[in-house]
Amino acid sequence: MYERLERIYSINIIGLKRSTIRELLKFTQKPDIISFAGGLPSPESFPIEEIADIAKDVVLSYGKWALQYGPTEGDPRLKEEIIKMMKKDGQDVKQENIMITTASQQGLDLVGRCFINPHNPIIVGKPTYVGAISAFKSYLSDFVGIELDNDGMSIESLRKTLQSMRLQANLPKFIYIIPDFQNPSGITMSLERRKEILKLAKEYQIMIIEDTPYRQLRYVGKSVPSLYELDNGEGYIISLHTFSKILFPGLRLGWIVASKEVIEKFVIAKQAMDLCTPPFTQSIAYEFCKRGLMDKHIKKIVNLYRKKREVMLKAMDEFMPKHPEVRWTKPDGGLFLWMTLPEYFDVDKMFYEAIDEKVAYVTGTAFYPDCGGKNNFRINFSFPTEDKIVEGIERLSKVIKKNLKD
């Protein structure tokens, strides 16, 4: 038996653990458990009939192209549809600014690959997306966390942190931001805050990674201009997008928008990673857009999730203990609510009590690169049915009440 194994792994992988969420999901897959843990879109929303037809049409009409290797940059026809879609959102993008990715997790991996050397500091929200933490950690980044307030990443804290990092000649490689309905907090960054942060980024000459998987899933209020739009082509923004939430995740399709120069580097990196994203899945997304189905489909999802969000917020009001330190966010969009409990709570321990009560969440600690989140958890409202949402929140409130000391 080969004996040196433990001694030959790379430093990239040694520090990396299995994704907490994916581990938790195992507990939550028993049929009698109501799971608020995943970030899964609702399968009710999948356009089954349309996709079945499109998949068949794509293979029959141009299978010789769709089943072959494709360009690393992505299918130019799909990029054209993306350009149109983004134009409606006020974002002005050219073919050369886009690369198709194997969903936006690959976007995060590419950002890590192309910008992070071991111990390079990067700035993230406290809390932030767990998938970004693992992607960047696998390139051995150092994380500098900035707390969030109601308008997004705290500007005072960010300013002070950058000042002190400059004094130490150790400026961050980039600031990682999820401006719309942040995962996990649900907070949307205000227009004012977006402008302030962009100004800071330009002052300090720092890139911003704008991760924006939920932007189209807004249920109340008015859309805020993206950081990419506000940057006005100055090249400070790399924005990550995905079809996982607006269409479905099973195609593993996303795209990156950035300056031509940065896209060029990403293309080189992607060639070494997987040569290209499947032309077949790209063709399906292209046909779905081209046949005018996307706008209608997004509307359908938004209506579905808006209702689910209302149901969850109502159930929270009804069942959760009235206590000044038991609070939750009321997001304008996205898929998640973020729960804050009194400081003495230990959500990791409480997770197993919740499982005993047949309900599951993601522990807040998963969303912090170091410590934090012991008294937080994230719950998802897009996946469970409305009945399950009510039932699950009732169960969850029982668990919390049991752990409340006053």
Place this chain on the structure above:
Amino acid sequence: MYERLERIYSINIIGLKRSTIRELLKFTQKPDIISFAGGLPSPESFPIEEIADIAKDVVLSYGKWALQYGPTEGDPRLKEEIIKMMKKDGQDVKQENIMITTASQQGLDLVGRCFINPHNPIIVGKPTYVGAISAFKSYLSDFVGIELDNDGMSIESLRKTLQSMRLQANLPKFIYIIPDFQNPSGITMSLERRKEILKLAKEYQIMIIEDTPYRQLRYVGKSVPSLYELDNGEGYIISLHTFSKILFPGLRLGWIVASKEVIEKFVIAKQAMDLCTPPFTQSIAYEFCKRGLMDKHIKKIVNLYRKKREVMLKAMDEFMPKHPEVRWTKPDGGLFLWMTLPEYFDVDKMFYEAIDEKVAYVTGTAFYPDCGGKNNFRINFSFPTEDKIVEGIERLSKVIKKNLKD
């Protein structure tokens, strides 16, 4: 405009160049050029009707599953089909030994991610697969090349190299081998050589990466047991497989076979890279196997390519100059012939002359991590039609004759 860009790229990407092959492909896509450059399977071989039906069936019968996120390890049903397929080839594999990948380029990327620290030496063939060079280079490996003889990697040279590396306390992380119809050389490693190299690997406690995309595409002679089979479960082999050559590339589907412990690390790494390979594309491959279409399809491809190989070899005999230093391999399988010319040839320069003659190859230099290959090129026989093969070889022989000095 953002100014610091050039200064903030990571060391991983700075040294990486656009894939030579992909750059050359641009030249070769003009319609009047006969291209022997790609490694593309023949679109004539794509089972269009069957895949169109399967794609539709998959979405209609279990779209809610196939269009959702899936397990990082891969679809267990597809793994079961892979187990059956490998059993017929004498390879005994369990579910826990397999991970599905976004084709075998991702397999190479995962090997790099999990095993290579900057400046770790790895051993490769001279020449070796260009995609492996870029994948490993992006983790900043040092390459140690071992020349090939008719039986594969030279055993004397490998032995001496390992001895001297041990003396320097700088043993390689692994030996990268393409034992069947090596890309680009077309050489198949003999059974004796496989046993000798495996013995050396065990003596020095070094992993072997067995990359085997063409194994099923044998046109003459008898299959040689894989290194994985010969290892007999001792854990020295990580083997990389793909559906790109036996089915088609457009699904971007492959798999890794390794010890349970190594697969576990790969799963963690893949979570950070792209979460999972599309359940949709995995379902299509699964249905194709389950419906008993795979064996028949491989037979069809083998017959198609056997014929093309014969046509190319015959055209080579007919048109190439009779000269003791103009030689080419006669591979028993795979997709490529490897050409060796007198040492004064410069294939990079000659490439443009070939393009002028409306014919293209891949320059040998692409297959060497450092120098070498100036008097070699690779030509592909799977993609062009038989007529084009004859015509293209005639054109190519003209270019060579023009450059011959005696």
